[in-house]
Amino acid sequence: MRLVGGASRCAGTLELKHQGEWRRATSGDVVDYFEMEAAAAFCRDLNCGSAVSLRKRQVSYQSLWLLIAECRPDYDLPRCVMSWNASSVLELTCSDSVRLLNGTSLCSGRLEVNYNQSNQSKQSWTSVCEDHFDQQDAEVVCRELGCGPPSALQGALHGDMGAPVWSKEFQCEGHESTLLDCRSSNSTRSSCSPGKAVGLTCSEPIRLVGGASRCAGTLEMKLGEWRPVYTMARTLREPAAFCKHLDCGSDVSVKKRELSNTPMWLLRFFCEPSYFSMMGCLQSPTITSESFTTGSVMELTCSGKPIRIRIRIRILY
Incomplete structure (x- = not known):
């Protein structure tokens, strides 16, 4: 494998040599945490640093090597590659140092x-x-x-x-x-x-933006790039986990706000966010360059860090 066209040897379009032929690589319909785990393995094989971002770029319809999704997250490349005609290629950035x-x-x-x-x-x-x-x-x-x-x-x-x-x-x-x-x-x-x-x-890259404080606003997460999080608000455990991760106490209110023409991340069904695995709940249900652009995002207000008051009592005899 190799990365071409980037700012360094550790960034660019992913190309694979399979059956004696170099082609650009593509993947399935989504770019998500499991794809990023595979990207981390690619970066190690290229003797680069950690995977920083993995994106899809639209190109003309052409013959590519498809990375078969069932092989994630640890690709055995000879068995996990097949010929495929598609119009998007994978752009991978690994850290250099x-x-x-x-x-x-x-x-x-x-x-x-x-x-x-x-x-x-x-x-x-x-x-x-x-x-x-x-x-x-x-x-x-x-x-x-x-x-x-x-x-x-x-x-x-x-x-x-x-x-x-x-x-x-x-x-x-x-x-x-x-x-x-x-x-x-x-x-x-x-x-x-x-x-x-x-x-x-x-800490995993999570933030609240546009609110009155850092503990209030629209929930955004970063998986290569910052996006608001599409939500169906299945339970209150998710907002509580996000507030805890942000060191903002417990959740106080959760609202939905409709957005359009904005790429979003989707939380997987039945995924329990925790301190170390929130990014593992993200996916981008994208099959075109338009991505996932219409839906409800989470407006979250956390209680903030609890205020501790120390009271000193002096007893006089």
């Missing part, structure tokens, strides 16, 4: 950094020492991967491959676009031991 491995979601795992970017034939990935990594560094990584802010930073959570090789200390200020844009210490340290590799959990 960082990736998360062995996590419970696309936004968690053991952090690895590519420390040999200048030589494509000798790309080298290594974990990072926990002692040389802080909250501001984590904010940069989570943003680089298209995830929400960091919610957990702890070593030895996602497996350890021995003592980390990268021993320079990152000195991010928190606003950098990529981790390798950050300054790092000039001298290396040799004090890092096995079991001290950085384990990072970024």
Whole structure:
């Protein structure tokens, strides 16, 4: 496989060589979380970082290689590809310099950094020492991967491959676009031991927009791009889960608002959103470039963080 036409070797249109012939790749009717899991596997095979986005682009009707949906999320490519005539191709973007491995979601795992970017034939990935990594560094990584802010930073959570090789200390200020844009210490340290590799959990990209506070507004989620969430409001457990994830207390009110000509994400039926798997409930029921553009979106008002009042009582005798 290869990515062509992008800004780097880790971004562009996905092409596959099958039965001796290179063709652009396409998939089924939807782009969803399970497709993103497959994209993560493609990025690893290409020796790139984590999958950041997977989109469909309209092209002229042509012969493509179809990735068979039943093979998701772990493609065995020779058995999962067939010839297909279609008018949309897959655009995949992987990160160039960082990736998360062995996590419970696309936004968690053991952090690895590519420390040999200048030589494509000798790309080298290594974990990072926990002692040389802080909250501001984590904010940069989570943003680089298209995830929400960091919610957990702890070593030895996602497996350890021995003592980390990268021993320079990152000195991010928190606003950098990529981790390798950050300054790092000039001298290396040799004090890092096995079991001290950085384990990072970024929050899943969820937000409320257009309301009176950050805990009120239209629910939007990011799976490659930000979209409002189409809802059929089956239960109140979903709004409660979103409020909890946003650290906004419990839900207070849920309303529907009709939108048109706006791409939306759809929540799968019978999917229980939780702190680590909300993105797993998303899909885009799109079969054309028009996407899913008409329906009800969720207007959510959360209670906000509870106010804790400390009362000091002095008893006089």
